[in-house]
Each structure stands twice: as C-alpha cells, then as structure tokens.
Amino acid sequence: MSLIKCKKCGKEYSVIKDNCPYCGQSQKEPPASTAQHIPAKKKKELYILPPDERKSPIVAAIFSFLFWWIALDTFYLYGLLVGFCKLLLIYFFLPIFWCWYFLDFFRESTTTKDGDALLALFVYVCCLELISIIKAIYYIALPINKFNRKYNSYIVKE
Structure with missing residues (x-):
C-alpha cells in the first residue's frame, strides 16, 4: 500500500483515503476538464x-x-x-x-x-x-x- 504526504501537516497516510486523517485536509485536486469558473455573486450596495x-x-x-x-x-x-x-x-x-x-x-x-x-x-x-x-x-x-x-x-x- 502506498502512502502520500499531507500538504498541510506533513504526515503520511494511505492513498485510499480522500482526506488526511490527522488534519482533515483534502489532497485531491479537481480534474482540469471538470473545473469551471464560477463567477462571484455581484454585491448590492445601498448608496445614499x-x-x-x-x-x-x-x-x-x-x-x-x-x-x-x-x-x-x-x-x-x-x-x-x-x-x-x-x-x-x-x-x-x-x-x-x-x-x-x-x-x-x-x-x-x-x-x-x-x-x-x-x-x-x-x-x-x-x-x-x-x-x-x-x-x-x-x-x-x-x-x-x-x-x-x-x-x-x-x-x-x-
């Protein structure tokens, strides 16, 4: 079984797990094909x-x-x-x-x-x-x- 190193805490854990069992940091990056640019909501401001x-x-x-x-x-x-x-x-x-x-x-x-x-x-x-x-x-x-x-x-x- 291979181990990967957590980017946040630096501890090693199994590749099978999605998140680090020690700090909870997700190690998976979204695939480039499914990544979408989601524009931020426009803020409404009250102008006096x-x-x-x-x-x-x-x-x-x-x-x-x-x-x-x-x-x-x-x-x-x-x-x-x-x-x-x-x-x-x-x-x-x-x-x-x-x-x-x-x-x-x-x-x-x-x-x-x-x-x-x-x-x-x-x-x-x-x-x-x-x-x-x-x-x-x-x-x-x-x-x-x-x-x-x-x-x-x-x-x-x-």
Missing part, C-alpha cells in the same frame, strides 16, 4: 445621496399637508410616474361623485335625498385630507436614517 441632493422630511410633510390635492409630496419623493398615477387615482373618483350628483339632481327619484352625492364627495375629500395629515406626521416622525434609506438612496450593483 450626498447632503445637497437629499430630500427633506420637513418639505415632504409640508407638501403632503398643504398640497395633497395635487399629490406634490408624491412627485417630490417618488418622481413623475408615481405622481401622475396618484393623480389619476385621486381624480378618477372625483368625476364619479360629480356624475352621481348631476344624475341624482336630474332624476326624479324619491329613493335618495338631495345632497347625498355632495355628502359622499365631502367624505371622500375629508378622507384624502386625513390621509395626507397622517402622512405628514409620518414623514416628520420617521427617524432621519430610515427616511434617508427609504427616500434618499438607491441600490448599486457592482
């Missing part, structure tokens, strides 16, 4: 914008509180596409309420009271304003490092 380019939570809260009806906070924080989508959602429902009001006005039905559509519109607008107040409080109460991670960063793939 420089201070002069960062969005402010105070400005976002002011936009949310005062300019909720044009979704200015959404344009400020998320960009044009998301801002226009929010506007579409907000103003898609408003015409429905107005159409309901005019149909109710011209229809001679006793099933609904006058002003039901306006009341529904008022409730809808109040809900939108309440949501914007909650968002403004959220922007101010959010710790600055979490605000930066959420609104002032992007992922860079190396």
